[in-house]
Amino acid sequence: MGRNKVVAPEGLRERVEALSGENVFACYQCGMCSAGCPLTEEMDRLPSQVIRDLQQDDPSLLESNAMWVCASCLACEVRCPKGVDLAKLMEALRQLHLRRSLDHLSVEDLSPDEIRRLPQIAVVACLRKKTG
Amino acid sequence: MSTEEDGVMMNGIAYFPGCSLKDTASGFEATARYVMETLGLPLQELQRWTCCGTVSSLTTDDLMHHVASVRTLVRVQDLGETELVALCSMCYNTLSRTARRVNARPEDRDKINQFMDRENDYEGGVTVRHLLQIRDRIGWDAVADAVTRPLDGLRVACYYGCTLVRPREAAIDDVERPRVMADAMEAAGASPIAFPFAAECCGAYQVVDRRDLSVERSYRVLQSAARGGAEVIVTACPLCQHNLQDAQREMTGQGVDELKILYFTELLAAAMGMEIDRLPEAIRPWIRDHADGEGPQGGA
Numbered sequence A: 001m002g003r004n005k006v007v008a009p010e011g012l013r014e015r016v017e018a019l020s021g022e023n024v025f026a027c028y029q030c031g032m033c034s035a036g037c038p039l040t041e042e043m044d045r046l047p048s049q050v051i052r053d054l055q056q057d058d059p060s061l062l063e064s065n066a067m068w069v070c071a072s073c074l075a076c077e078v079r080c081p082k083g084v085d086l087a088k089l090m091e092a093l094r095q096l097h098l099r100r101s102l103d104h105l106s107v108e109d110l111s112p113d114e115i116r117r118l119p120q121i122a123v124v125a126c127l128r129k130k131t132g
Numbered sequence B: 001m002s003t004e005e006d007g008v009m010m011n012g013i014a015y016f017p018g019c020s021l022k023d024t025a026s027g028f029e030a031t032a033r034y035v036m037e038t039l040g041l042p043l044q045e046l047q048r049w050t051c052c053g054t055v056s057s058l059t060t061d062d063l064m065h066h067v068a069s070v071r072t073l074v075r076v077q078d079l080g081e082t083e084l085v086a087l088c089s090m091c092y093n094t095l096s097r098t099a100r101r102v103n104a105r106p107e108d109r110d111k112i113n114q115f116m117d118r119e120n121d122y123e124g125g126v127t128v129r130h131l132l133q134i135r136d137r138i139g140w141d142a143v144a145d146a147v148t149r150p151l152d153g154l155r156v157a158c159y160y161g162c163t164l165v166r167p168r169e170a171a172i173d174d175v176e177r178p179r180v181m182a183d184a185m186e187a188a189g190a191s192p193i194a195f196p197f198a199a200e201c202c203g204a205y206q207v208v209d210r211r212d213l214s215v216e217r218s219y220r221v222l223q224s225a226a227r228g229g230a231e232v233i234v235t236a237c238p239l240c241q242h243n244l245q246d247a248q249r250e251m252t253g254q255g256v257d258e259l260k261i262l263y264f265t266e267l268l269a270a271a272m273g274m275e276i277d278r279l280p281e282a283i284r285p286w287i288r289d290h291a292d293g294e295g296p297q298g299g300a
Helices: A009-020 A032-036 A047-055 A059-063 A075-079 A086-098 A112-117 A120-130 B026-038 B064-078 B089-104 B106-115 B131-137 B139-145 B180-187 B211-227 B238-250 B264-271 B281-290
Strands: B013-016 B043-045 B083-086 B127-130 B155-158 B232-235 B260-263
Touching (some): A009 A086, A032 A047, A086 A120, B180 B264, B232 B238
Parallel strands (some): B013 B043, B013 B083
16 A cells, blocks of 8 residues: 555545544435536546445545535535535545645646636635645 | 724624735625615724635534634624624635534634634624625615616626525525525616526636636536526625636637626615716626616716
Protein backbone atom coordinates (compact mmCIF):
# COMPACT_ATOMS: atom_id res chain seq x y z
CA MET A 1 0.00 0.00 0.00
CA GLY A 2 1.41 3.37 -1.06
CA ARG A 3 2.14 6.05 1.47
CA ASN A 4 -0.46 8.33 -0.01
CA LYS A 5 -3.34 5.97 0.72
CA VAL A 6 -5.76 7.91 2.82
CA VAL A 7 -7.11 5.39 5.30
CA ALA A 8 -6.96 1.68 5.85
CA PRO A 9 -9.84 0.17 3.83
CA GLU A 10 -11.63 -1.31 6.81
CA GLY A 11 -11.74 2.05 8.56
CA LEU A 12 -13.49 4.04 5.87
CA ARG A 13 -17.14 3.87 6.93
CA GLU A 14 -16.30 4.41 10.57
CA ARG A 15 -14.17 7.47 9.86
CA VAL A 16 -16.67 9.01 7.47
CA GLU A 17 -19.52 8.47 9.93
CA ALA A 18 -17.50 10.05 12.73
CA LEU A 19 -16.53 13.08 10.64
CA SER A 20 -19.99 13.59 9.16
CA GLY A 21 -22.17 12.62 12.08
CA GLU A 22 -24.32 10.70 9.61
CA ASN A 23 -25.54 7.09 9.70
CA VAL A 24 -24.98 5.62 6.24
CA PHE A 25 -27.24 2.65 6.97
CA ALA A 26 -30.24 4.96 7.19
CA CYS A 27 -30.05 5.05 3.38
CA TYR A 28 -32.28 2.51 1.59
CA GLN A 29 -30.98 3.36 -1.89
CA CYS A 30 -34.07 5.03 -3.31
CA GLY A 31 -31.89 7.15 -5.60
CA MET A 32 -33.55 10.48 -4.85
CA CYS A 33 -30.15 12.12 -4.33
CA SER A 34 -28.89 10.91 -7.69
CA ALA A 35 -32.10 12.04 -9.41
CA GLY A 36 -31.79 15.61 -8.14
CA CYS A 37 -28.03 16.11 -8.17
CA PRO A 38 -27.11 18.71 -10.82
CA LEU A 39 -23.65 17.25 -11.37
CA THR A 40 -24.15 13.48 -11.55
CA GLU A 41 -23.02 13.24 -15.15
CA GLU A 42 -19.61 14.56 -14.13
CA MET A 43 -19.18 11.93 -11.41
CA ASP A 44 -17.65 8.51 -11.92
CA ARG A 45 -20.30 7.10 -9.61
CA LEU A 46 -23.75 8.29 -8.65
CA PRO A 47 -24.33 10.04 -5.32
CA SER A 48 -26.47 7.11 -4.15
CA GLN A 49 -23.62 4.77 -5.12
CA VAL A 50 -21.28 6.77 -2.91
CA ILE A 51 -23.49 5.91 0.04
CA ARG A 52 -23.72 2.27 -1.10
CA ASP A 53 -19.93 2.11 -1.23
CA LEU A 54 -19.76 3.47 2.29
CA GLN A 55 -22.26 0.89 3.49
CA GLN A 56 -20.01 -1.75 2.00
CA ASP A 57 -16.82 -0.12 3.23
CA ASP A 58 -15.50 -0.10 -0.32
CA PRO A 59 -12.06 1.58 -0.31
CA SER A 60 -12.19 2.31 -4.04
CA LEU A 61 -14.53 5.16 -3.12
CA LEU A 62 -11.50 7.17 -2.08
CA GLU A 63 -10.33 7.19 -5.70
CA SER A 64 -13.67 8.49 -6.94
CA ASN A 65 -14.03 12.03 -8.28
CA ALA A 66 -17.56 12.37 -6.86
CA MET A 67 -16.50 14.18 -3.68
CA TRP A 68 -14.60 16.80 -5.71
CA VAL A 69 -17.42 17.37 -8.19
CA CYS A 70 -20.03 17.79 -5.43
CA ALA A 71 -20.48 21.54 -4.86
CA SER A 72 -22.49 21.19 -1.62
CA CYS A 73 -25.61 22.57 -3.29
CA LEU A 74 -27.61 20.45 -0.84
CA ALA A 75 -30.36 19.47 -3.27
CA CYS A 76 -29.86 15.96 -1.86
CA GLU A 77 -30.12 17.18 1.73
CA VAL A 78 -33.58 18.68 1.35
CA ARG A 79 -34.94 15.72 -0.61
CA CYS A 80 -33.60 12.63 1.16
CA PRO A 81 -36.60 10.79 2.63
CA LYS A 82 -34.39 9.27 5.32
CA GLY A 83 -32.72 12.49 6.39
CA VAL A 84 -29.23 11.49 5.30
CA ASP A 85 -27.09 14.56 4.65
CA LEU A 86 -25.01 13.36 1.73
CA ALA A 87 -23.17 16.67 1.51
CA LYS A 88 -21.70 15.93 4.92
CA LEU A 89 -20.53 12.51 3.73
CA MET A 90 -18.90 14.16 0.69
CA GLU A 91 -17.24 16.72 2.98
CA ALA A 92 -15.91 13.93 5.20
CA LEU A 93 -14.48 12.14 2.15
CA ARG A 94 -12.77 15.35 1.05
CA GLN A 95 -11.44 15.93 4.54
CA LEU A 96 -9.87 12.47 4.62
CA HIS A 97 -7.67 13.67 1.77
CA LEU A 98 -7.17 17.27 2.80
CA ARG A 99 -6.11 16.43 6.33
CA ARG A 100 -3.27 14.44 4.82
CA SER A 101 -2.28 17.42 2.69
CA LEU A 102 -3.61 15.71 -0.42
CA ASP A 103 -4.97 18.87 -2.00
CA HIS A 104 -7.18 18.75 -5.05
CA LEU A 105 -6.31 22.24 -6.27
CA SER A 106 -2.99 23.90 -6.81
CA VAL A 107 -3.17 27.60 -6.07
CA GLU A 108 -0.03 28.12 -8.15
CA ASP A 109 -1.97 27.00 -11.21
CA LEU A 110 -4.36 29.93 -10.92
CA SER A 111 -3.17 33.03 -12.71
CA PRO A 112 -3.39 36.39 -10.93
CA ASP A 113 -5.67 37.55 -13.76
CA GLU A 114 -8.04 34.66 -13.17
CA ILE A 115 -8.16 35.32 -9.46
CA ARG A 116 -8.82 39.02 -10.03
CA ARG A 117 -11.81 38.45 -12.27
CA LEU A 118 -13.46 36.06 -9.82
CA PRO A 119 -15.54 37.16 -6.84
CA GLN A 120 -13.64 36.56 -3.61
CA ILE A 121 -16.33 34.19 -2.43
CA ALA A 122 -15.55 31.87 -5.35
CA VAL A 123 -11.85 31.72 -4.60
CA VAL A 124 -12.21 31.36 -0.84
CA ALA A 125 -14.94 28.73 -1.18
CA CYS A 126 -12.89 26.70 -3.65
CA LEU A 127 -9.81 26.81 -1.46
CA ARG A 128 -11.89 25.82 1.55
CA LYS A 129 -13.31 22.83 -0.30
CA LYS A 130 -10.25 21.62 -2.19
CA THR A 131 -7.21 22.44 -0.10
CA GLY A 132 -6.23 21.56 3.44
CA MET B 1 -15.79 47.72 24.57
CA SER B 2 -19.48 47.72 23.80
CA THR B 3 -20.51 50.84 25.71
CA GLU B 4 -19.06 53.36 23.30
CA GLU B 5 -21.13 51.84 20.51
CA ASP B 6 -24.35 51.51 22.47
CA GLY B 7 -27.21 53.09 20.65
CA VAL B 8 -25.53 53.13 17.25
CA MET B 9 -28.09 50.71 15.88
CA MET B 10 -31.15 52.37 17.37
CA ASN B 11 -32.31 53.76 14.04
CA GLY B 12 -31.27 50.98 11.75
CA ILE B 13 -30.58 47.33 11.18
CA ALA B 14 -27.22 45.75 12.00
CA TYR B 15 -25.77 44.83 8.64
CA PHE B 16 -22.98 42.49 7.56
CA PRO B 17 -21.70 43.21 4.03
CA GLY B 18 -19.02 40.58 3.38
CA CYS B 19 -16.21 40.83 0.89
CA SER B 20 -17.96 40.71 -2.48
CA LEU B 21 -20.25 43.61 -1.68
CA LYS B 22 -17.20 45.79 -1.31
CA ASP B 23 -15.86 44.72 -4.68
CA THR B 24 -17.53 42.83 -7.53
CA ALA B 25 -21.03 43.32 -6.10
CA SER B 26 -20.85 46.97 -5.02
CA GLY B 27 -24.04 47.77 -6.94
CA PHE B 28 -25.86 45.18 -4.84
CA GLU B 29 -24.92 47.04 -1.68
CA ALA B 30 -25.59 50.55 -3.02
CA THR B 31 -29.08 49.66 -4.22
CA ALA B 32 -29.91 47.73 -1.05
CA ARG B 33 -28.92 50.75 1.02
CA TYR B 34 -31.12 52.98 -1.12
CA VAL B 35 -34.06 50.61 -0.77
CA MET B 36 -33.74 50.31 2.98
CA GLU B 37 -33.33 54.05 3.48
CA THR B 38 -36.43 54.59 1.38
CA LEU B 39 -38.28 52.14 3.62
CA GLY B 40 -37.06 53.93 6.74
CA LEU B 41 -34.90 51.00 7.86
CA PRO B 42 -31.34 52.08 7.04
CA LEU B 43 -28.64 49.44 7.06
CA GLN B 44 -25.99 50.12 9.69
CA GLU B 45 -22.80 48.36 8.75
CA LEU B 46 -20.97 46.73 11.63
CA GLN B 47 -17.94 48.84 12.48
CA ARG B 48 -15.79 45.73 12.49
CA TRP B 49 -16.45 42.51 10.67
CA THR B 50 -14.45 39.60 9.34
CA CYS B 51 -14.89 37.10 6.52
CA CYS B 52 -17.88 34.84 7.20
CA GLY B 53 -15.90 31.80 6.07
CA THR B 54 -17.83 31.65 2.77
CA VAL B 55 -18.82 27.98 3.04
CA SER B 56 -20.09 26.29 6.15
CA SER B 57 -17.84 23.62 7.56
CA LEU B 58 -19.76 20.36 7.47
CA THR B 59 -17.70 18.05 9.65
CA THR B 60 -18.50 17.38 13.28
CA ASP B 61 -15.09 18.32 14.61
CA ASP B 62 -14.18 21.40 12.61
CA LEU B 63 -14.96 24.31 14.90
CA MET B 64 -12.07 26.47 13.73
CA HIS B 65 -13.90 27.53 10.59
CA HIS B 66 -16.89 28.72 12.64
CA VAL B 67 -14.77 31.12 14.68
CA ALA B 68 -14.89 33.98 12.15
CA SER B 69 -18.68 33.88 12.05
CA VAL B 70 -18.91 33.74 15.85
CA ARG B 71 -16.66 36.78 16.13
CA THR B 72 -19.11 38.70 13.97
CA LEU B 73 -22.03 37.49 16.11
CA VAL B 74 -20.21 38.73 19.22
CA ARG B 75 -19.95 42.20 17.66
CA VAL B 76 -23.69 42.25 17.12
CA GLN B 77 -24.22 41.11 20.68
CA ASP B 78 -21.90 43.86 21.94
CA LEU B 79 -24.19 46.43 20.30
CA GLY B 80 -27.12 45.09 22.28
CA GLU B 81 -28.71 43.91 19.06
CA THR B 82 -30.36 40.52 18.46
CA GLU B 83 -30.59 40.55 14.67
CA LEU B 84 -28.00 40.70 11.94
CA VAL B 85 -28.92 41.17 8.29
CA ALA B 86 -26.82 39.96 5.36
CA LEU B 87 -27.32 40.68 1.67
CA CYS B 88 -24.97 38.16 0.11
CA SER B 89 -26.78 34.84 0.30
CA MET B 90 -23.54 32.94 0.97
CA CYS B 91 -22.77 35.17 3.95
CA TYR B 92 -26.34 34.77 5.16
CA ASN B 93 -26.03 31.00 4.92
CA THR B 94 -22.67 30.69 6.63
CA LEU B 95 -23.47 33.09 9.47
CA SER B 96 -26.90 31.57 9.98
CA ARG B 97 -25.62 28.00 10.07
CA THR B 98 -22.93 28.89 12.57
CA ALA B 99 -25.44 30.74 14.79
CA ARG B 100 -27.70 27.67 14.72
CA ARG B 101 -24.91 25.22 15.32
CA VAL B 102 -23.52 26.88 18.41
CA ASN B 103 -27.01 27.20 19.85
CA ALA B 104 -27.79 23.56 19.15
CA ARG B 105 -24.45 22.43 20.61
CA PRO B 106 -23.54 24.52 23.66
CA GLU B 107 -20.35 22.49 24.04
CA ASP B 108 -19.18 23.81 20.67
CA ARG B 109 -20.00 27.35 21.74
CA ASP B 110 -18.03 26.90 24.96
CA LYS B 111 -15.02 25.63 23.06
CA ILE B 112 -15.10 28.54 20.61
CA ASN B 113 -15.52 31.01 23.48
CA GLN B 114 -12.52 29.50 25.20
CA PHE B 115 -10.50 29.81 22.01
CA MET B 116 -11.37 33.45 21.32
CA ASP B 117 -9.06 35.70 23.21
CA ARG B 118 -10.10 39.33 22.95
CA GLU B 119 -13.83 39.01 22.30
CA ASN B 120 -16.58 38.75 24.85
CA ASP B 121 -18.12 35.29 25.11
CA TYR B 122 -20.88 34.66 22.62
CA GLU B 123 -24.11 34.02 24.48
CA GLY B 124 -26.18 32.74 21.59
CA GLY B 125 -28.75 35.49 21.24
CA VAL B 126 -28.26 36.68 17.67
CA THR B 127 -30.55 35.69 14.79
CA VAL B 128 -29.14 36.03 11.29
CA ARG B 129 -31.54 37.10 8.58
CA HIS B 130 -31.40 37.79 4.87
CA LEU B 131 -32.59 41.15 3.56
CA LEU B 132 -35.52 39.45 1.81
CA GLN B 133 -36.88 38.67 5.24
CA ILE B 134 -38.11 42.26 5.51
CA ARG B 135 -41.15 40.29 4.36
CA ASP B 136 -41.63 39.30 8.02
CA ARG B 137 -40.85 42.74 9.42
CA ILE B 138 -42.82 45.16 7.27
CA GLY B 139 -44.55 43.04 4.63
CA TRP B 140 -44.72 43.58 0.89
CA ASP B 141 -47.52 46.14 1.04
CA ALA B 142 -45.11 48.55 2.70
CA VAL B 143 -42.65 47.91 -0.11
CA ALA B 144 -45.34 48.44 -2.73
CA ASP B 145 -46.31 51.72 -1.05
CA ALA B 146 -42.74 52.97 -1.55
CA VAL B 147 -42.79 52.29 -5.30
CA THR B 148 -42.85 55.43 -7.41
CA ARG B 149 -41.75 53.94 -10.73
CA PRO B 150 -43.59 50.62 -11.08
CA LEU B 151 -41.86 48.06 -13.27
CA ASP B 152 -45.05 47.37 -15.15
CA GLY B 153 -44.85 44.36 -17.35
CA LEU B 154 -41.16 43.62 -16.76
CA ARG B 155 -40.84 39.83 -16.92
CA VAL B 156 -38.49 38.62 -14.22
CA ALA B 157 -37.04 35.19 -13.40
CA CYS B 158 -36.28 35.05 -9.67
CA TYR B 159 -33.18 32.95 -9.12
CA TYR B 160 -32.51 31.72 -5.59
CA GLY B 161 -29.71 29.24 -6.24
CA CYS B 162 -28.72 27.16 -3.23
CA THR B 163 -27.88 29.13 -0.16
CA LEU B 164 -31.14 31.01 0.46
CA VAL B 165 -33.15 27.81 0.54
CA ARG B 166 -30.77 25.06 1.65
CA PRO B 167 -30.14 23.41 4.02
CA ARG B 168 -33.70 23.15 5.27
CA GLU B 169 -32.81 24.64 8.67
CA ALA B 170 -31.46 27.83 7.10
CA ALA B 171 -34.08 28.17 4.34
CA ILE B 172 -35.78 31.57 4.25
CA ASP B 173 -38.68 30.10 2.27
CA ASP B 174 -40.12 26.85 0.93
CA VAL B 175 -37.13 24.77 -0.17
CA GLU B 176 -38.68 23.57 -3.42
CA ARG B 177 -41.00 26.41 -4.35
CA PRO B 178 -39.65 29.64 -2.87
CA ARG B 179 -41.59 32.77 -3.69
CA VAL B 180 -40.20 35.46 -1.43
CA MET B 181 -38.25 37.10 -4.25
CA ALA B 182 -41.21 36.86 -6.61
CA ASP B 183 -43.35 38.61 -4.00
CA ALA B 184 -40.74 41.36 -3.76
CA MET B 185 -40.74 41.75 -7.53
CA GLU B 186 -44.55 41.87 -7.65
CA ALA B 187 -44.48 44.59 -5.02
CA ALA B 188 -42.24 46.52 -7.42
CA GLY B 189 -44.81 46.04 -10.17
CA ALA B 190 -42.84 43.47 -12.15
CA SER B 191 -44.20 40.15 -13.42
CA PRO B 192 -42.34 37.06 -12.15
CA ILE B 193 -42.35 34.18 -14.62
CA ALA B 194 -42.74 30.48 -13.88
CA PHE B 195 -39.14 29.35 -13.43
CA PRO B 196 -38.47 25.70 -12.61
CA PHE B 197 -34.71 26.25 -12.31
CA ALA B 198 -35.14 28.88 -9.57
CA ALA B 199 -33.27 26.86 -6.94
CA GLU B 200 -30.86 24.89 -9.16
CA CYS B 201 -27.14 25.21 -8.49
CA CYS B 202 -25.13 27.59 -10.74
CA GLY B 203 -21.99 25.49 -10.30
CA ALA B 204 -20.80 27.67 -7.43
CA TYR B 205 -17.07 27.74 -6.68
CA GLN B 206 -16.35 25.15 -9.37
CA VAL B 207 -15.89 28.18 -11.61
CA VAL B 208 -12.40 28.51 -10.15
CA ASP B 209 -10.90 25.27 -11.46
CA ARG B 210 -13.77 23.53 -13.27
CA ARG B 211 -15.24 26.42 -15.20
CA ASP B 212 -16.73 23.96 -17.70
CA LEU B 213 -19.05 22.76 -14.93
CA SER B 214 -20.21 26.20 -13.82
CA VAL B 215 -20.72 27.40 -17.39
CA GLU B 216 -22.82 24.35 -18.20
CA ARG B 217 -24.97 24.59 -15.07
CA SER B 218 -25.41 28.34 -15.31
CA TYR B 219 -26.26 28.13 -19.01
CA ARG B 220 -29.10 25.74 -18.22
CA VAL B 221 -30.41 28.19 -15.63
CA LEU B 222 -30.25 31.00 -18.19
CA GLN B 223 -31.96 28.84 -20.81
CA SER B 224 -34.80 28.04 -18.43
CA ALA B 225 -35.27 31.75 -17.71
CA ALA B 226 -35.07 32.75 -21.38
CA ARG B 227 -37.47 30.06 -22.54
CA GLY B 228 -39.88 31.10 -19.83
CA GLY B 229 -39.94 34.53 -21.40
CA ALA B 230 -37.90 36.45 -18.84
CA GLU B 231 -36.29 39.76 -19.74
CA VAL B 232 -34.38 39.90 -16.45
CA ILE B 233 -33.02 37.28 -14.07
CA VAL B 234 -32.45 38.51 -10.52
CA THR B 235 -30.24 36.96 -7.85
CA ALA B 236 -29.18 37.57 -4.26
CA CYS B 237 -25.76 36.00 -4.63
CA PRO B 238 -22.57 37.57 -6.05
CA LEU B 239 -21.30 34.11 -7.03
CA CYS B 240 -24.51 33.17 -8.88
CA GLN B 241 -24.41 36.55 -10.56
CA HIS B 242 -20.81 36.05 -11.66
CA ASN B 243 -21.44 32.54 -12.94
CA LEU B 244 -24.55 33.54 -14.87
CA GLN B 245 -22.69 36.42 -16.53
CA ASP B 246 -19.72 34.19 -17.24
CA ALA B 247 -21.98 31.61 -18.89
CA GLN B 248 -23.80 34.27 -20.88
CA ARG B 249 -20.50 35.53 -22.29
CA GLU B 250 -19.26 32.03 -23.00
CA MET B 251 -22.50 31.05 -24.77
CA THR B 252 -22.84 34.17 -26.90
CA GLY B 253 -25.30 33.58 -29.71
CA GLN B 254 -26.84 30.58 -27.96
CA GLY B 255 -30.20 32.08 -27.05
CA VAL B 256 -29.48 33.81 -23.77
CA ASP B 257 -27.85 37.06 -24.90
CA GLU B 258 -30.86 39.28 -24.23
CA LEU B 259 -31.31 38.36 -20.56
CA LYS B 260 -30.31 41.08 -18.12
CA ILE B 261 -28.63 39.64 -15.03
CA LEU B 262 -29.26 41.82 -11.97
CA TYR B 263 -29.53 41.79 -8.21
CA PHE B 264 -33.08 41.91 -6.89
CA THR B 265 -32.26 45.12 -5.02
CA GLU B 266 -31.34 46.82 -8.30
CA LEU B 267 -34.89 46.37 -9.55
CA LEU B 268 -36.38 47.39 -6.20
CA ALA B 269 -34.25 50.53 -6.22
CA ALA B 270 -35.32 51.28 -9.79
CA ALA B 271 -38.95 50.92 -8.75
CA MET B 272 -38.38 53.18 -5.77
CA GLY B 273 -37.12 55.98 -7.95
CA MET B 274 -33.33 55.73 -7.69
CA GLU B 275 -31.65 58.12 -10.13
CA ILE B 276 -31.25 56.39 -13.45
CA ASP B 277 -27.50 57.00 -13.69
CA ARG B 278 -26.99 55.16 -10.38
CA LEU B 279 -28.79 52.09 -11.70
CA PRO B 280 -27.07 49.33 -13.70
CA GLU B 281 -26.64 50.22 -17.35
CA ALA B 282 -28.45 47.07 -18.41
CA ILE B 283 -31.78 48.28 -17.05
CA ARG B 284 -31.59 51.95 -18.01
CA PRO B 285 -33.09 51.63 -21.52
CA TRP B 286 -36.09 49.75 -20.12
CA ILE B 287 -36.61 52.40 -17.47
CA ARG B 288 -36.40 55.19 -20.04
CA ASP B 289 -38.90 53.41 -22.29
CA HIS B 290 -41.38 52.44 -19.61
CA ALA B 291 -41.23 54.70 -16.57
CA ASP B 292 -44.11 57.14 -16.74
CA GLY B 293 -43.64 60.82 -16.10
CA GLU B 294 -40.11 60.48 -14.78
CA GLY B 295 -38.17 61.67 -17.78
CA PRO B 296 -34.45 61.00 -18.00
CA GLN B 297 -32.82 61.62 -14.66
CA GLY B 298 -29.21 62.42 -14.04
CA GLY B 299 -26.71 61.54 -16.73
CA ALA B 300 -28.05 59.88 -19.81
